[in-house]
Amino acid sequence: MKYLPLFAFTIGLIGGANAETLTRDNGAPVGDNQNAQTAGENGGNLLQDVQLIQKLQRFARERIPERVVHARGTGVHGEFVPTADISNLTRAAVFAPGSKTPVFVRFSTVIHSKGSPETLRDPRGFATKFYTEEGNWDLVGNNLPVFFIRDAIKFPDMVHSLKPSPVTNQQDPNRFFDFFRHVPEATHMLSWVYSDYGTPANLRQMDGWGVHAYKLVNEKGEVHYVKFHWKSRQGINNLTAEEATEIQAKDFSHATSDMYTAIEKGDFPQWDLYIKVLNPAQLEDFNYNPLDATKMWLDVPETQVGTMTLNRMPTNFFQETEQSAFAPANTIPGIEPSEDRLLQGRVFSYSDTQMYRLGTNHQQLPINRPRVVVQNWNQDGAGNYGQQTSEVNYQPSRIDARKEDSKGLYSSKPLTASTQQKAIEKKLPFAQAGVFYRGLSPKERQNLIENLAGDLGKVRDDNTKHIMLSYFYRADRDYGERLTKAVGGDLDQVRKVEP
Ligand code: HEM
Missing domain, CATH: 2.40.180.10 (Catalase core domain)
Structure with a gap:
């Protein structure tokens, strides 16, 4: 029984193949899973060999797109x-x-x-x-x-900069620091990621x-x-x-x-x-x-x-x-x-x-399905496995009693603002990166400097490098000075970068 696919249990078995029988996807028994059908000893393969064709078709479709981030x-x-x-x-x-x-x-x-x-x-x-x-x-x-960021509108750009280059297919600090030089609020997260917490x-x-x-x-x-x-x-x-x-x-x-x-x-x-x-x-x-x-x-x-x-x-x-x-x-x-x-x-x-x-x-899907009954009139679509049987696929209805529950209402919030498109006011981009740095042990600080210098040191654009250094310097003077030294940067230039 343990070899039966899940749907065999949920729709109930009505006969046909027993537990040991290999079947095609339609449930019919497979006669030979080792030899494909051919026209005689040296003739070509036959199009009627559904087992061969279905097996190759299913195999070709085994991969789904990986998650655009968090793939592993x-x-x-x-x-x-x-x-x-x-x-x-x-x-x-x-x-x-x-x-x-x-x-x-x-x-x-x-x-x-x-x-x-x-x-x-x-x-x-x-x-x-x-x-x-x-x-x-x-x-x-x-x-x-x-x-790293505080506004969803930046997410696709940030991910593009961190993913492998569209030209070389390699991750490149030149690209992501070119992005992060424009995002001072990332200083805090970058400090965490380049510390040993990043591994x-x-x-x-x-x-x-x-x-x-x-x-x-x-x-x-x-x-x-x-x-x-x-x-x-x-x-x-x-x-x-x-x-x-x-x-x-x-x-x-x-x-x-x-x-x-x-x-x-x-x-x-x-x-x-x-x-x-x-x-x-x-x-x-x-x-x-x-x-x-x-x-x-x-x-x-x-x-x-x-x-x-x-x-x-x-x-x-x-x-x-x-x-x-x-x-x-x-x-x-x-x-x-x-x-x-x-x-x-x-x-x-x-x-x-x-x-x-x-x-x-x-x-x-079983892994995502809630453990409570789902009932609404979102319907059809590819791969639908719902149990919708009623003629009423709309709401409200006199025939179908299902209705809303006030438990599901969102809380309400009084609003007085105008719509806008601008950054938040209290930005404080560097202070907490400094708190993080000072909270690390001397060994952890050393590792952070070395890890960060390893990537920042690869940045060819001097201006980008110094802007990034100025962010870490603003977070904590010791942090910035040590990092500048580690990548052979110029401290005067770091100090001169306008916030
Ligand atoms: C606007 C910012 C963000 C956007 C647009 C975004 C978008 C996405 C997308 C599209 C996926 C793939 C989901 C899938 O294919 O199932 C994903 C996965 C994930 N994201 Fe984000 N993300 C953002 C920020 C964040 C933040 C701030 C966190 C952590 C607090 C986070 C944690 C995760 C995790 C843990 C997964 C993997 C979930 C899983 O294991 O399947 N993301 N994100």
């Missing part, structure tokens, strides 16, 4: 339990005391393609799908607390961060702004550049392999979920904009609200990891996107790309 990843199943009653903050089912929610997490690297080494310097994706009683909630985060030792020993502010909404409709943080119970363990190079020479999959080994041994990795909370009035209390994804809420205390345990690897990588689709648009009552401009773009972008990458009905 590993998925793991597990569960989440809340550890504190936060009903004063949110009505979200996932935080209901005493509940247990199945989760699926996909860890990934960002820039390089599906078969790339897991040792490369990059943020790591940390995406969690919670299959809650009120639909799926996806918390699509990274292993670093901030991001985590494995997937278990790294934290996860929601990065953006989200909104929690309680039964009374009251809103609080929160940031989410997964703290690894395994601690943090990063690789130096030398260690990463050494591992890469032997193994392209060290992080995936570490996860398989841990789960196989029953050494289930755990993360505690922490939140930082601000009420809407407090958003004004900072010298930066708290809805800016390049910033951490440094002085806001965090509280533990739950624990996640990962305990089961997928049985099929393609079905449960390649076809998994996480989207910041997947929210549930009690959790909403904040007005963070980067997040607002993400709320659109993921579902859109998944309709292209996986198809219109990708949310019906």
